[in-house]
Amino acid sequence: MSAAADVDVLQRLMPPPADGGTAVDWACITESWGRAFPPDYVRFMQVYGAGAVQNYLSIDEPEPKTSLSEARRDGMVVETANAEADWESEDKSPELEGTSPLLITWGVDATADLLCWDASGRDPASWPVLVYKRGDTRWSRYDCGMAKFLARVLRADFPQCPLSAVFMWGATDAVFQKKRG
Numbered sequence: 356m357s358a359a360a361d362v363d364v365l366q367r368l369m370p371p372p373a374d375g376g377t378a379v380d381w382a383c384i385t386e387s388w389g390r391a392f393p394p395d396y397v398r399f400m401q402v403y404g405a406g407a408v409q410n411y412l413s414i415d416e417p418e419p420k421t422s423l424s425e426a427r428r429d430g431m432v433v434e435t436a437n438a439e440a441d442w443e444s445e446d447k448s449p450e451l452e453g454t455s456p457l458l459i460t461w462g463v464d465a466t467a468d469l470l471c472w473d474a475s476g477r478d479p480a481s482w483p484v485l486v487y488k489r490g491d492t493r494w495s496r497y498d499c500g501m502a503k504f505l506a507r508v509l510r511a512d513f514p515q516c517p518l519s520a521v522f523m524w525g526a527t528d529a530v531f532q533k534k535r536g
Contacts, residue, residue: 358394358480361502362402368509369408369529377404377416377534387419388459393472393479395502396461406533408505411522412464415534434460438469441487447494456485461501466490466519472501490519 377400385391396417405416418430426432438458447454454473462470467489472482473496484497484504495517497504507513511525523529 358398358500358502361395361500361506362398365399365502365506365509366402368506368527369531371403372406372531372533375403375531375533376401379417383419384417387421388474389420390474391479392417392459393482393500395480395500399502403531404533406531408531409522409526409529410465410532411520412462412470412518414462429463431460434463434469435471438471438487441469442494445487445492445494448496451485451494451496458485464518464520465522468519470501470504486517488517488519 379397379400381392381397399414400416403414405414407413413429415430415434418427418432420432423433423436435458438460442456442458456473457475458471459474460469460471464470469487469489471485471487472479473485474482476482480500482500484499484501485494486497487494497513497517499507508517508523509526509529516524518524
């Protein structure tokens, strides 16, 4: 399925806000991170923008990769550094043992789970989602993009909930609230 189609599915489960969308300088983001971001995430930012799903999962707008001292306190750079630290110290599912992914965090939930991409591959459309489920203190891999991952959580379409709480699990009438200010 294409990035647009994955976001279309997501829109049927979670209508975007009327004032959705966040303007992003994708050339700046690509240059600072040294890679383009996945097309489904780009489309998500165009349709939904930065905000929260079910007042539980925060999806922040991308920010240029800078030093930690210059980064936003709860932004992508700081949360990626948190993910990298957790990667080093926490358990991994068997398929992740012995791997060293290039992590970029795109979401953080209210139970401190981290949702990242393994950005090691050349094609961002094929980056899998890696989740650090803090409740289990374990990393797991999901071979789908961000939009498909969110849709599968909202449809309860994994063998078990990949997040520490079930606020989004099976929520086929989910609410997205755009970040203000």
